[in-house]
Amino acid sequence: MRALLLGGAGFIGLHLARRLLADGHSVTIADDFSRGRHDFTDFTDIRSCDLTDPASYADLDPAGxxxxxxxxxxxxxxxVEADPSRVLRVNSLVALHLLDWIRPGQRLFFASTSEAYAGGVSTGLVPVPTAEDVPLVIEQVAAPRFSYAISKTFGEAAVLHSKASAVVGRFHNVYGARMGVDHVIPELSLRAMRGEDPFVLYGADQSRAFCHVDDAVEAMVRLMASPYEGVVHIGNPEETNIGDLAKLILRIAGADPAVREVPAPAGSVARRCPDISLLREVTGFVPRVGLEDGVARTFAWYREHVFQEVS
Incomplete structure (x- = not known):
């Protein structure tokens, strides 16, 4: 099987690429490398390109x-909050140019987000755990944080109304090695490694359902091997609050600081957890990586590869 990964140098993309390669498939990565370059010595087909430019697709034969x-x-x-205009422009253009290029009936995976539910959960219109068929709500179209959800909702509609055979995966808090430092698990881990005391914790009472990237990749591979077309959640329904997550990370770090709880940043949804019944029905998927194991593995990777660079 031959796979083209647009954005394959990113967090989930790189893990997916390595999984597909390990399974014996041919993998092509196309990326602008705006999030940096990793070790790609195990890949032979890497294209550096601006996917917002339709000319970038000229050298990519859709039949390949x-x-x-x-x-x-x-x-x-x-x-997202620093430059919402860029978010809307880049995320929309990449989707539209791809759909002008793709062949009718070609199998397409579109990466979407649980942020699509933030407005509905915050207004009390959407239950948690959340199924795929609930209404999507944008609380305030001018709020910068909603630009990401808007761009992904637009992308979902574009691919689902296209000529492709498309599956839309709404990711729910996927985490793991190489995800950068601006996410809650690596951020808390690095602060615990530095020995911060007091340890400031934002939104301790908020809850999330974290999905390890190995499980997310497994779900993606299964979905693409199935005939399913439409929207489906990719996540792990094991829910935890941020306070308990911090306790777990501090225990792994061997740290015992005074914890100072402060309110969550404005616009942060209080609770997020997916109902993955549809994913189970379509693929038989069951998450294998528990939170404690996944966080310990992620913590160890950041301690080995990142801590010395940022400390």
Missing amino acids: WDHVYLLAAVVGVRN
Whole structure:
């Protein structure tokens, strides 16, 4: 099987690429490498390109791949709030140019987000755990944080109304090695390694359901091997609050600081947890990596590869 990963140098993309390669498939990575370069010595087909430019697709023959994964996007709360216009432009253009290029019936995975539910959960219109068929709500179209959800909701509609055979995966708090430092698990881990005391904790009473990247990749591979078309959650329904997550990370770090709880940042949804019944029905998927194991593995990777660089 031949796979094209648009945005394959990013966090989930790199893990997916290595999984596909290990399974014996041919993998092509196309990326602008805006999030940096990793070790790609095990890949032979890497294309450096700007996927917002339609000319970048000129050298990509759509007949050359069996599966196409659209993972390229501007992500991360800090990036989204700093430049929402860029988020909307990049994420929308990449989707539209891809859909002008792709062949009818070609198998396509579109990476979406649980942020699509933030407005509905905050207004009390959407239950938690959340199923795929609930209404999507944008509380305030001018709020920078909603630009990401808007861009992904637009992308979902574009691919689902396209000529491709598309599956839309709404990721729920995927974490693991190489995800950068601007996410809650690596951020708390690095602060614990530095021995911060007092340890400031934002939104301790908020809850999330974290999914290890190995499980997310397994779900993606299974979905693309299935005939399913439409929206489906990719996540782990094992829910925890941020206070308990911090306790776990501090225990792994061997740290016992005074914890000072402060309110969560404005716009942060209080609770997020997926109902993955549809994913189980379609693929038989069951998460294998528990939170304690996954956090310990992630902590160890950041201690070995990142801590010395940022400390």
